[in-house]
Each structure stands twice: as C-alpha cells, then as structure tokens.
Amino acid sequence: MVTYLVFALIALFLAAYFAGRSRALTSVDGEISKLHSLPGQHGMFLALVSVVPALLALIVWSLITPGIESNIIRSSFANELGGLGVPQVEAFIRDARAIAFGGVVGFTDATKEAAAALYKTVHARSVWIIVAICAVLAIAGFFWGYGRIAPAYRARHVVERIVRVFLIACSAVAILTTIGIVLSLIFESLRFFQQVPIHKFLFGTHWSPQSAFTGAGTQQGAVDPNIFGMVPLFVGTLLITFIAMLVAAPTGLMAAIYLSDYASKPVRAVAKPILEILAGIPTVVYGFFAALTVAPFFRGLGESIGLGVASESALAAGVVMGIMIIPFVSSLSDDVINAVPQSLRDGSAGLGATKSETIRKVVLPAALPGIVSAMLLAVSRAIGETMIVVMAAGLAANLTANPLEAVTTVTVQIVTLLVGDQEFDSAKTLAAFALGLVLFCITLALNIVALRVVQKYREQYD
Amino acid sequence: MNIMTEADVEQKLATRTNEPSIKMKGDKVSVYYGEKRALFDVDLDVRQNQVTALIGPSGCGKSTFLRCLNRMNDTISIARVTGKITLDDEDIYDKNIDVVELRARVGMVFQKPNPFPKSIYENVSYGPRIHGLAKGKADLDRIVESSLQKAALWNEVKDRLHEPGTGLSGGQQQRLCIARAIAVSPEVILMDEPCSALDPIATAKVEELIDELRENYTIVIVTHSMQQAARVSQRTAMFHLGYLVEEGATDKMFTNPDDKRTQDYITGRFG
Numbered sequence: 001m002v003t004y005l006v007f008a009l010i011a012l013f014l015a016a017y018f019a020g021r022s023r024a025l026t027s028v029d030g031e032i033s034k035l036h037s038l039p040g041q042h043g044m045f046l047a048l049v050s051v052v053p054a055l056l057a058l059i060v061w062s063l064i065t066p067g068i069e070s071n072i073i074r075s076s077f078a079n080e081l082g083g084l085g086v087p088q089v090e091a092f093i094r095d096a097r098a099i100a101f102g103g104v105v106g107f108t109d110a111t112k113e114a115a116a117a118l119y120k121t122v123h124a125r126s127v128w129i130i131v132a133i134c135a136v137l138a139i140a141g142f143f144w145g146y147g148r149i150a151p152a153y154r155a156r157h158v159v160e161r162i163v164r165v166f167l168i169a170c171s172a173v174a175i176l177t178t179i180g181i182v183l184s185l186i187f188e189s190l191r192f193f194q195q196v197p198i199h200k201f202l203f204g205t206h207w208s209p210q211s212a213f214t215g216a217g218t219q220q221g222a223v224d225p226n227i228f229g230m231v232p233l234f235v236g237t238l239l240i241t242f243i244a245m246l247v248a249a250p251t252g253l254m255a256a257i258y259l260s261d262y263a264s265k266p267v268r269a270v271a272k273p274i275l276e277i278l279a280g281i282p283t284v285v286y287g288f289f290a291a292l293t294v295a296p297f298f299r300g301l302g303e304s305i306g307l308g309v310a311s312e313s314a315l316a317a318g319v320v321m322g323i324m325i326i327p328f329v330s331s332l333s334d335d336v337i338n339a340v341p342q343s344l345r346d347g348s349a350g351l352g353a354t355k356s357e358t359i360r361k362v363v364l365p366a367a368l369p370g371i372v373s374a375m376l377l378a379v380s381r382a383i384g385e386t387m388i389v390v391m392a393a394g395l396a397a398n399l400t401a402n403p404l405e406a407v408t409t410v411t412v413q414i415v416t417l418l419v420g421d422q423e424f425d426s427a428k429t430l431a432a433f434a435l436g437l438v439l440f441c442i443t444l445a446l447n448i449v450a451l452r453v454v455q456k457y458r459e460q461y462d
Numbered sequence: 463m464n465i466m467t468e469a470d471v472e473q474k475l476a477t478r479t480n481e482p483s484i485k486m487k488g489d490k491v492s493v494y495y496g497e498k499r500a501l502f503d504v505d506l507d508v509r510q511n512q513v514t515a516l517i518g519p520s521g522c523g524k525s526t527f528l529r530c531l532n533r534m535n536d537t538i539s540i541a542r543v544t545g546k547i548t549l550d551d552e553d554i555y556d557k558n559i560d561v562v563e564l565r566a567r568v569g570m571v572f573q574k575p576n577p578f579p580k581s582i583y584e585n586v587s588y589g590p591r592i593h594g595l596a597k598g599k600a601d602l603d604r605i606v607e608s609s610l611q612k613a614a615l616w617n618e619v620k621d622r623l624h625e626p627g628t629g630l631s632g633g634q635q636q637r638l639c640i641a642r643a644i645a646v647s648p649e650v651i652l653m654d655e656p657c658s659a660l661d662p663i664a665t666a667k668v669e670e671l672i673d674e675l676r677e678n679y680t681i682v683i684v685t686h687s688m689q690q691a692a693r694v695s696q697r698t699a700m701f702h703l704g705y706l707v708e709e710g711a712t713d714k715m716f717t718n719p720d721d722k723r724t725q726d727y728i729t730g731r732f733g
C-alpha cells in the first residue's frame with residue numbers, strides 16, 4: 001500500500017510538472033518572454049507544492065507509527081504482559097509483528113496470535129489514515145499552486161528556495177550523523193568511567209579484559225579497574241605507527257619528488273595512477289599479505305641472524321601499514337610540491353642552481369608546511385587502521401618498545417572486545433567506546449593541526 | 463699572415479667606430495616547441511656594457527630568444543634550439559659547456575618578482591652559497607651588502623635583512639631579485655619584462671638601476687613599453703612573428719626605422 005502511495009506521488013510529480021508548464025504557457029499564449037519565470041520553473045513549482053507536503057507527511061508517519069502501534073499493543077495487553085521485564089515485552093511485540101506481517105517467530109501462543117490480529121487491524125487503519133492525509137495534501141497543494149500560476153508569478157524564487165532547503169537538509173544529515181556518533185561515544189564512555197576510574201584507564205599499564213574471567217564485568221561480581229589500563233595499547237599503536245611512518249615518509253616523499261619534478265609527462269601519467277591503485281587495495285588484502293608473507297619473512301630473516309622474532313610482530317604490521325600509506329603520503333606531497341610556483345624553480349635555475357639544489361633548497365622548504373600536514377594526515381590514517389593490525393600484529397597487550405615482539409593496538413582491542421554476543425552494558429564492552437573516544441580525540445587533534453598548517457601555507461601564496 | 467677571422471674583423475670595425483665589443487652573438491638561432499616553430503634564423507649581437515632592448519608584439523619570440531641566451535629553454539622538455547649562440551666566442555650549446563656555470567655567467571630576472579620564501583639575506587646569499595663564491599661568513603656578508611647596494615635596495619632593507627623577502631613591496635621584491643642575480647657576479651643579465659608587474663614609481667627606480675648597472679654588466683631586456691626601451695637601451699631589436707625585423711641603435715630605431723613594421727609598431731599602429 002505504502003509502495004503504491006510512493007508511486008502515485010511520483011506520477012503526480014510528473015503530471016503536475018507538465019500541467020504547471022502548460023498552464024504557464026497558455027496563460028501568455030505561448031509568448032515565453034511575458035512570463036516572469038520560465039515555463040519549466042512554473043512546472044517544477046507546481047510539482048513541488050503538490051508532492052513535497054505529502055512526502056513529508058509520509059516520512060513523519062513512517063518514523064512515528066511503529067512506536068505508536070507497539071504502544072497500542074502494549075496497553076491493550078497490559079494485563080498479560082504485566083509480570084514481564086523490558087526485554088521480554090520487546091520480544092513479545094517483535095513476535096506479534098512477525099506473525100502479522102510474516103517473519104521468523106520462535107514460538108507462538110494464543111496471546112501472541114491475538115496481539116498479531118490487533119497489530120494487523122491497527123496497521124491497516126494507520127495506512128488508510130496516511131493515504132487519506134497524503135491525498136488531501138497533494139490535491140490541496142496542486143490546486144493551490146495551479147491557482148497561483150500567472151505570468152507575473154515568481155515561480156523561480158519559490159523553486160530555488162525549496163532547492164536550497166533541500167541542499168541544507170542533505171548537509172545537515174552528514175553533520176547530524178557525526179554529532180550523533182560523537183555523542184554516543186561520549187555517553188557510553190561516561191558509563192564506562194563510572195565503573196572504571198578515568199585515571200586508571202588512561203594511565204594503567206595492565207590490559208586484560210579478555211583473559212580475565214572475573215572482574216571484566218561480564219559475569220557476576222565486581223569490576224576490577226586494574227585490568228583496564230590502556231597504556232600498552234597506546235604504546236603498541238604508537239610503535240606500529242612509528243614503523244609505518246619510517247617506511248612511508250621517506251618513500252612517499254621521494255616518490256612525490258620524482259613524480260612532480262623529474263618524471264616526464266608520459267611517465268607521470270602512468271606512474272601516478274598506478275601508485276594511487278595501491279590506495280585502492282582493500283586493507284584486508286594488505287592484512288593477509290602481512291600475516292602470510294611479510295611476517296614469516298621477517299621471522300626467517302631474524303632466525304638466520306640469531307634473533308627471535310615473534311610470528312606476529314609489530315615490525316611486520318608496521319612495514320605493511322607503511323606500504324599501505326605510501327600513496328597517501330606521495331599523492332598529498334605531490335600536490336603541495338606542485339603548488340610551489342614554477343617561477344621559484346625558474347628563479348633558482350636562473351641563478352645557476354642544479355635541479356637537486358633547487359629542490360632541496362627552494363622547493364622543499366617552500367612546500368614544507370604542506371608536507372608536514374600530509375605526514376600528520378598519514379599518521380592519523382595509520383593510527384586508525386584496523387585490518388592489517390588485527391591480522392598481523394597480534395592480541396597480546398605487551399608493554400614493549402621492541403618491534404620484534406607482538407604488540408596490540410587500540411583498534412585491534414576494540415574489535416576483539418565487541419566480537420561475540422555479549423550485552424552492551426558490561427564494563428568490557430563499554431571499554432571499547434572509551435577506546436574509540438580516545439582514538440577519535442587523537443585523530444581529531446592531528447587533523448586539526450594538519451589543516452591549520454595547510455591553511456597557513458595557503459595564505460602565503462594566494 | 464694577416465688572415466683575420468670574421469669575429470676579428472668585426473672587433474676591429476667595432477673599435478674603429480667606437481662601438482663596444484660583442485659579448486654574445488646569435489647566429490641563425492631557431493627554436494621549435496614540438497612541431498611549432500617559434501623563432502626563425504635570428505642573427506643578433508649583444509654588445510658589452512650596453513643595454514639591448516628586445517621589442518615586438520606578444521608572441522613574437524623575443525622572450526624565447528632571451529631564454530635561449532642562458533638556456534632556460536632547457537627546462538621545457540619539448541623545446542629545441544638550432545643555430546649557434548656564443549658567449550665570448552664560446553658556443554653555449556656546446557656539449558662541453560656546463561649549463562649551471564653558464565647560468566652563473568648569464569643571470570636572469572623574471573617578469574614577476576619571484577623571491578624565495580626565505581629571508582632577504584638568504585635570498586641574496588643563495589647564489590654565492592651554491593657556487594661557493596664566499597670564503598666565510600664575513601665574505602658572504604660583504605657580497606650580500608654590495609649586491610643590495612648595487613641594486614639600490616640596501617638602505618631600505620639593511621635593518622631587516624632577516625625578515626622574509628616575500629614581505630617586501632613589489633618594486634622592492636624585483637630589486638631584491640636583481641640583487642640576487644648580481645650576487646653571483648654574472649657578466650650578462652637577462653631581464654624578461656622586469657617592470658610589467660610594477661607601478662610607475664617602482665618602474666622608474668628599476669629603470670634608473672638598469673642604467674647604472676650598465677657600467678659593470680651587459681644587459682638584455684625584453685619590454686612591452688616603447689618608452690622604457692627608448693629610455694634605458696642603447697640598441698633595440700624588433701621582433702615580429704618569430705623573425706628579427708630590424709636591429710640597430712635605439713636613437714635611430716625610434717626616429718628613423720628602416721622597416722615599416724617597426725615604424726608602425728613603435729607609433730602604436732599595431733601590436
């Protein structure tokens with residue numbers, strides 16, 4: 001029924017468009033120059049005023065009816081549901097809806113059948129109500145708009161205002177989603193900090209909510225705040241990020257210098273896209289590359305020179321992550337190096353400087369702020385990277401600076417904390433939100449610093 | 463025994479007529495950008511301690527010719543130069559010539575002031591440093607000071623040598639670029655429309671400076687301003703569509719040119 005309604009609205013949209021257009025044309029006997037707005041704008045005006053109110057009503061309806069319907073069921077069956085807890089009542093309503101509209105039901109009984117029957121009638125009524133409302137709004141909108149169309153009517157202004165509202169709504173969706181995610185992170189983290197003091201979380205050096213059967217808050221018993229120290233994760237993250245940058249920063253920068261100043265046009269046209277394909281490889285592919293190829297290689301290499309290398313080492317994960325962010329560094333650095341005006345290169349060459357002198361002494365210093373911000377963005381990318389470290393870095397929360405040992409990172413622990421079917425209210429699962437919040441704060445700070453640096457750099461040349 | 467080369471003869475003739483000797487000499491110079499030919503067999507001499515002005519409408523090849531004189535066209539991958547250009551009778555397109563050394567001898571000042579995003583001091587000391595011209599800090603200081611003085615900028619910047627060169631006004635920036643070029647003690651300075659981005663007051667200062675620099679350097683200047691060519695140059699060369707139309711003493715070019723195109727251009731009838 002609702003599907004038909006949507007199709008009816010689409011049909012009305014098209015019909016109203018052509019109706020509005022032809023009315024505008026006939027009102028001036030085909031002389032378009034007498035119209036304030038173009039015929040198409042009159043048509044769009046009529047189409048929008050006919051359909052948009054009905055569409056808004058439909059959206060509001062689809063958002064609020066499920067709640068209203070289940071409330072009706074709940075109050076009608078208040079006696080039967082009296083003794084049940086919140087999850088059981090929700091399960092009951094879920095089952096009733098499944099019986100009424102088809103779906104998987106665990107078991108059924110007379111009460112549920114009765115509830116399902118009520119559900120059906122209530123839902124059918126609410127559909128009729130929304131169809132009626134939409135019809136009234138659409139017809140009213142159509143005739144109101146039809147009456148307004150006249151040569152002097154400023155349809156264009158109305159259409160443009162509606163379009164602007166639509167654009168604002170789209171950007172609001174993105175912004176509100178971000179705000180919502182951040183707020184949920186903050187509130188869940190606050191719940192976590194009620195169980196584990198924030199200083200023990202931030203500065204504790206012992207992390208083992210997985211291995212401990214007691215104290216993690218999943219079973220009965222008190223939460224042990226001493227197993228929620230995030231320092232080992234943080235150190236592991238920094239270690240892997242550091243190794244990754246050790247690989248990516250020089251390689252990416254040199255590649256960028258080659259691409260921007262040395263490569264001929266055909267080479268650049270081929271090499272740059274290929275380098276950027278590296279960025280398009282799914283990180284899980286890098287992950288098994290790290291776990292199956294690079295890690296055994298480092299272990300074999302270590303053994304041959306008498307070093308013990310763990311099969312899941314920070315070194316392997318860091319090196320592969322470094323390879324992953326090379327295109328990130330090179331592409332951003334290439335952009336900033338290209339942004340250094342050619343006149344500076346000419347000026348240096350005109351003084352008898354060689355190409356490498358020009359690059360070292362003029363181009364790179366001029367591009368330095370941009371390069372620094374590219375590096376910071378790459379760091380925040382490396383800190384947030386998950387898949388490679390899940391597969392290659394291991395799970396043991398060792399507090400070590402030795403790259404040959406297994407370490408774990410913030411992102412790996414978030415994954416392992418949330419894998420499995422626990423309820424989302426134990427200290428163990430809430431810890432994931434706290435870790436996420438810390439991660440978010442770090443990358444946010446890095447991005448802000450990077451963007452500020454870029455802005456300062458831009459001011460210099462424009 | 464008395465066999466003289468062409469250059470010797472010219473040298474003789476030059477001294478007899480009190481003309482300065484020839485510093486740079488272009489012989490059938492042609493330039494191609496890919497398939498397109500931008501310059502057709504240009505023969506042009508640049509004389510010692512004189513200002514030679516290159517004039518002509520946009521796209522006539524005068525900047526292209528200027529950029530041949532210190533091989534700046536090398537930086538454009540599709541550019542190809544034929545013919546012969548000599549500096550003190552040495553072919554600058556010879557395989558044995560180090561282009562870096564050539565550019566140290568033939569410096570260049572560009573259309574738009576392009577100071578490096580470094581301090582004023584570092585801008586001027588950049589060239590001497592990369593060529594190892596200074597024996598120590600004191601020597602470098604001396605080169606920077608004398609270059610800025612020659613560029614008539616010293617009094618304006620002596621108290622803020624370590625502030626960024628990009629913070630100067632347009633005219634000051636252009637004089638800084640001239641000081642930067644002087645600092646490597648070139649023999650020839652090429653100027654590609656050095657005043658086109660400057661206001662009239664800054665232009666007057668730079669023109670005055672060019673006239674003073676003539677004493678120690680040989681200067682070739684590309685300009686779109688007829689008045690500027692008349693004011694600062696001793697010899698003028700007129701280019702049109704890639705050909706050298708006419709070349710001669712500036713006085714004669716502006717009062718009694720041989721070619722009608724020159725006459726039309728300098729009186730503003732085309733271009």
